[in-house]
Amino acid sequence: MNKKLDLFKNISLWPVVIYSFVLILLPLLYILFLSFCETDYVGGINYHFSIVNYLTIIDSTYLLIFAKSALIGIITTLICLVIAYPFAIFLMDKKEEVRNALIKLVMIPFLTNSLIRTYGWIVLLRKNGIINNGLTSLNIIKEPLSLMYNNIGIIIGMVYTLLPFMILPVYAAVNKLDPNLIKAAKDLGANKFHVFKDIIFKETISGAFNGSLMVFIPAIGYFFISDILGGGKQMIIGNLIKDQFLTARNWPFGSAISIFLIIVTFLLVRVYKKIGGNIDELGGM
């Protein structure tokens, strides 16, 4: 009986193994291979070993783009943290049904494609959009605010799209917290700030880091948000990679940047492990 079950387990695993191999591992290996090639004059690939692509990355022009992307990523992550914690704490002492309902609301946007949701923001944020028209007709502002086609638009879009990835791990971590710990701290005279700083945040830091990873990494790659809400004026790593594949037709260089990005991701995951994070909790990573 047990053997049969093992056999079933093995067979049922195969689709996942094949899937990961064919659709994840092989393409990644191809990208790795490409990153050591060169391009020819029409944007084809010259199969000839070279590390020139990696050397090109270390150029002030591209490093500046990395720095700008990182800044956008960090700001997005911080804003998401600031929103996610109060939300998670607010849910702490609510009834289970309320909690489940609210968490479901967080996930509902996933049912619509993020590109379409991003286009939706245009209607709200543009010069003659709903927000600006509303505020001017209420006489709160005279001139329409510049809410998009700048960095503000990018940050709004990033925070909106990536917030659930922060809320879920932070909520999971906060939810696991022993309420008695907080009660004890309060009894011993800790004020709200200290309870948060010394108990809640300290105990849930791995959840916070988990969420930060899941927000930061897409934030430096989601080129469609910077294109649509930033007006394509800000180049982030995602745009740079996209341009290499579509307009500059320099696939090897695009591959090299992608590999570079993967290495950065791995390094961040290592930091996460170092501070005591559980690798299984990273789930999607």
Added chain:
Amino acid sequence: MKKILFFLIGLLLITGCTSKSTNQLNVLNWTSYIPDDVISDFEEEYNIKVNYGTYSSNEELLAKLSSSKKGTYDVVFPSDYMVSLMKEKKMLTKIDKKRFNNYENINPLFLKQEYDSKNNYSLPFLLATSVLAVNTEHIKENIEGYKDLLNKKYENDIVLIDDQRIIIGACLQVNGYDINDTNDKHLEEAKKFFLKMKPNVKAFDSDSPKTFLMTGEVNIGLLWNAEALLAQEYNPKIKIIYPKDGYALSMDNYCIVKGSKNVDNAYLFIDYLLRDDIAKRIVSEYPYIATNRNVSQMSNKKLKRILKNGSYIRNIGSNIKKYDKTWAKMK
């Protein structure tokens, strides 16, 4: 359930059979360039099944052609520089002009262009040019060239197509250089000009820059002529200007792929598109400049001037890396 499954398999078999029939044509064309009903009318009229695929850049077309089996595609629509490249790579079939009944419909102005001077491999289909579109309701000053866009009044008031060759090209032309210049110093000057203009740029957008003009988000745009015309149709106050410094020309052409298995059908199809009524239908939906002389969008004199003052974007080979880097610095 089983019945449905059998039905579906049967359907698959039937469609599998029809696609094998010989009377077909494989066309690879730009996205949104020929209205769907023009294609379906051709299918009905000639009883030829058209397998229609699309691409969104010349390079994508090249990649699709070179990675597919010979004879996969019959008719393609490469732009100027891609025609010369495909010619060089021996990917195109020589065209016999005598086989067209409607060859005379082509305005001779558009023939014998630099990329295929004898039109042995290509016939002109549609001309796109980059233009400036200005909403004269809000912009009172006279705008003639790119330098006029530096006016501090136009802060955050310009939309540009998200195309490095066109935008860097315009910044080269404003300094008196060629649109295809690859000299480092000249590119540096182009970048400087752009950075001066940047505070006035609200956005880059290639998908639908006309929307920015139509919604009043901006009052000035540098975009393709068809987009500008559609914006003008929506708001007649929008004026279209051919910049005095020069602008980009992009001619798309009919070409027959080497190794095509449906050459006769390919000739029929191109001949069909050369017809006056069809040309009219195409440009009424996508208002690029028709090469058909009987579709009167503007006078021959004006057409001549447009062709003379514009420049074709050429393939600059690996120098594209310089453009890419300049582009990264500009953004």
